[in-house]
Amino acid sequence: xxxxxxxxxxxxxxxxxxxxxxxxxxxxxxxxxxxxxxxxxxxxxxxxxxxxxxxxxxxxxxxxxxxxxxxxxxxxxxxxxxxxxxxxxxxxxxxxxxxxxxxxxxxxxxxxxxxxxxxxxxxxxxxxxxxxxxxxxxxxxxxxxxxxxxxxxxxxxxxxxxxxxxxxxxxxxxxxxxxxxxxxxxxxxxxxxxxxxxxxxxxxxxxxxxxxxxxxxxxxxx
Amino acid sequence: xxxxxxxxxxxxxxxxxxxxxxxxxxxxxxxxxxxxxxxxxxxxxxxxxxxxxxxxxxxxxxxxxxxxxxxxxxxxxxxxxxxxxxxxxxxxxxxxxxxxxxxxxxxxxxxxxxxxxxxxxxxxxxxxxxxxxxxxxxxxxxxxxxxxxxxxxxxxxxxxxxxxxxxxxxxxxxxxxxxxxxxxxxxxxxxxxxxxxxxxxxxxxxxxxxxxxxxxxxxxxxxxxxxxxxxxxxxxxxxxxxxxxxxxxxxxxxxxxxxxxxxxxxxxxxxxxxxxxxxxxxxxxxxxxxxxxxxxxxxxxxxxxxxxxxxxxxxxxxxxxxxxxxxxxxxxxxxxxxxxxxxxxxxxxxxx
Numbered sequence: 400x401x402x403x404x405x406x407x408x409x410x411x412x413x414x415x416x417x418x419x420x421x422x423x424x425x426x427x428x429x430x431x432x433x434x435x436x437x438x439x440x441x442x443x444x445x446x447x448x449x450x451x452x453x454x455x456x457x458x459x460x461x462x463x464x465x466x467x468x469x470x471x472x473x474x475x476x477x478x479x480x481x482x483x484x485x486x487x488x489x490x491x492x493x494x495x496x497x498x499x500x501x502x503x504x505x506x507x508x509x510x511x512x513x514x515x516x517x518x519x520x521x522x523x524x525x526x527x528x529x530x531x532x533x534x535x536x537x538x539x540x541x542x543x544x545x546x547x548x549x550x551x552x553x554x555x556x557x558x559x560x561x562x563x564x565x566x567x568x569x570x571x572x573x574x575x576x577x578x579x580x581x582x583x584x585x586x587x588x589x590x591x592x593x594x595x596x597x598x599x600x601x602x603x604x605x606x607x608x609x610x611x612x613x614x615x616x617x618x619x620x621x
Numbered sequence: 622x623x624x625x626x627x628x629x630x631x632x633x634x635x636x637x638x639x640x641x642x643x644x645x646x647x648x649x650x651x652x653x654x655x656x657x658x659x660x661x662x663x664x665x666x667x668x669x670x671x672x673x674x675x676x677x678x679x680x681x682x683x684x685x686x687x688x689x690x691x692x693x694x695x696x697x698x699x700x701x702x703x704x705x706x707x708x709x710x711x712x713x714x715x716x717x718x719x720x721x722x723x724x725x726x727x728x729x730x731x732x733x734x735x736x737x738x739x740x741x742x743x744x745x746x747x748x749x750x751x752x753x754x755x756x757x758x759x760x761x762x763x764x765x766x767x768x769x770x771x772x773x774x775x776x777x778x779x780x781x782x783x784x785x786x787x788x789x790x791x792x793x794x795x796x797x798x799x800x801x802x803x804x805x806x807x808x809x810x811x812x813x814x815x816x817x818x819x820x821x822x823x824x825x826x827x828x829x830x831x832x833x834x835x836x837x838x839x840x841x842x843x844x845x846x847x848x849x850x851x852x853x854x855x856x857x858x859x860x861x862x863x864x865x866x867x868x869x870x871x872x873x874x875x876x877x878x879x880x881x882x883x884x885x886x887x888x889x890x891x892x893x894x895x896x897x898x899x900x901x902x903x904x905x906x907x908x909x910x911x912x913x914x915x916x917x918x919x920x921x922x923x924x925x926x927x928x929x930x931x932x933x934x935x936x937x938x939x940x941x942x943x944x945x946x947x948x949x950x951x952x953x954x955x956x957x958x959x960x961x962x963x964x965x966x967x968x969x970x971x972x973x
Binding site: 411412442443444445470471472524526527528529531559560561562563618619620621 | 625626627628629632636652653656663736737738793794797798799800801879882883885886956958959960961
C-alpha cells in the first residue's frame with residue numbers, strides 16, 4: 400500500500416512543526432501534490448500556518464484555520480482534512496500538537512487513516528525536560544500511541560539546544576535517542592541536523608540518514 | 622555547572638520556581654501562559670508536602686496564594702493580562718498584609734479579551750500598583766529564557782526579603798519561545814526569619830496576625846507609611862538594568878523584555894550604516910532605573926522609547942529626564958511585535 404500519509408507526533412516542543420515543514424518541501428520532489436495539515440490544537444504560537452506563504456511558494460498546500468481564525472487558540476479542525484486523507488493523489492503531512500494531549504485529535508481520523516495506510520513518526524529531542532531519558536521517551540511513545548490509537552513506525556532523532564547547539568550536542572543527544580529506539584524496537588528513520596552544520600556533520604558521522612533542516616520559524620530579533 | 626536543557630519560557634519559570642523552593646502553586650489556565658500551569662501540575666503533584674490547585678477562577682487562585690503566603694511558604698500564581706486584572710483585589714490585600722509571593726504575567730494584546738499574541742500594555746498596571754490603594758509590586762522584566770530562570774529564583778528571595786509580592790512581567794513571546802537554559806547552583810543568602818509574622822501555629826509563642834485593614838485611619842496611615850518605607854528602600858538597593866553602548870551614542874533607546882532584544886539586533890544593523898545606538902534596558906521596572914536614565918540624558922540628548930504599548934514606560938523615562946531632553950516614542954499594540962526595520966526607520970526619521 401502506498402503510504403501517502405505521514406504523521407509527525409512527539410513531545411511538546413520536540414521540533415515537529417519545523418521538521419514537518421521541511422519534510423513537506425522534501426516530498427514535493429517526488430509528489431506533484433503535497434499538503435501539510437496544521438493539526439496543532441495545543442500551541443498558540445509558532446505554528447505551520449504562520450509560514451503559509453513560504454510553503455505555497457514551494458508548491459506545498461497548507462491546510463489550517465485561515466483569515467481571522469489564524470491566530471485563534473480554539474481546537475479547529477478543517478472539514479477538508481477528511482477528503483485529503485481519502486485522496487491517494489496527495490502526499491499528506493500531518494503536523495500534530497505536542498504530547499499525548501496533542502495527539503488526541505488523531506483519534507478523530509483514525510479509521511480513515513488506517514484504511515489508507517500511514518507512517519507515524521515520533522520526533523524526539525533528548526534535551527527537552529520530559530524526554531531526557533530512555534524511560535521518559537518510552538513513556539511518551541506509549542502515551543501518544545494510546546491516545547491516538549495509531550502505531551508509531553519510526554523515530555525522528557532531533558537532538559538540539561536551538562541556537563546553542565554544537566556538534567557534540569547532536570552526537571551525544573542522538574546516542575540517547577538511539578538507545579531509546581532500540582528499547583522501543585522502533586527504527587530511527589533519520590536524524591535532523593540544522594543546515595548550518597551541513598559542512599561539519601556529514602553522512603559518515605551517522606548510520607542513519609541525515610535530514611538537514613532549514614528553520615522557518617524566526618524570532619523577531621533574528 | 623548544570624546541564625543545558627531546551628525549555629519554553631513558561632516551563633522554565635516553573636522549573637526555576639520549584640528549584641527556588643516553591644511548593645504551592647495556584648492558577649487558572651490562559652493563553653499564552655498555560656504551559657506554566659501545566660508544568661506545575663506535572664511536577665508538584667508528584668512531590669511531597671506540595672500542592673497544585675487549578676482554581677475555579679483567577680480570583681480564587683490569588684486568594685489561595687494569599688492563604689499559603691500567610692503560612693510563610695513560597696507560593697506562586699501566574700496568568701496573562703485579563704487574568705491578572707481579575708487578581709488585582711487579592712494582590713492589593715497581599716501587599717497590605719505584607720506577604721511574600723510571586724505573580725507571573727505573560728502579557729498578551731489588550732485591552733479587554735484582546736488577542737493571544739504578545740503585548741506590553743500592562744506596564745502601568747504592574748508598576749503603579751494595579752489594584753486599589755498605595756502599594757507597589759517589585760516588577761522584574763526578563764528578556765531571555767535564561768534570565769527568566771534567574772529572575773524567577775531572585776523573585777522569591779526579593780519577596781521574602783521585603784515581604785512584598787513580586788511580579789515577573791514577561792510577554793507571550795518570551796513564554797512561548799524555546800531556548801537552552803542552565804540551572805546554576807545558587808549561593809545561600811540569609812533572609813529574615815518568617816517566624817515573626819507567619820501563621821505556623823502559635824504554641825509557645827505570641828500570636829501572629831495577618832491583617833489587611835485597620836478601621837482607625839491614623840493606624841491605617843501608619844501601615845501605609847511602613848509599606849512606603851520599603852519602596853524607598855527598594856529604590857535605593859534593588860534597581861537593576863543593562864546598558865549597551867552608552868558612550869558616543871547618537872541616540873538612546875529605552876526598552877525592556879522582548880522589545881529590548883529586538884533593539885540589540887537593531888543596534889548591530891544600524892552600526893553597519895554608521896548609526897550608533899545605545900540601549901538602556903530596565904530589568905526592574907519597579908524600582909525603575911531612573912538614575913542611569915537621568916545621568917545619560919546629561920550626555921546624550923535624543924531618547925526613543927519602544928514598547929508594545931501605546932506609551933506607558935515612556936512616562937517614567939520622561940520623569941527621569943525631567944524635561945532635560947526630548948523623548949520620542951514608538952509602539953505597536955494588540956499583539957503586533959515591532960519589526961527590526963520599522964524601528965530602524967523610526968530612528969532614522971528621528972535623527973534627520
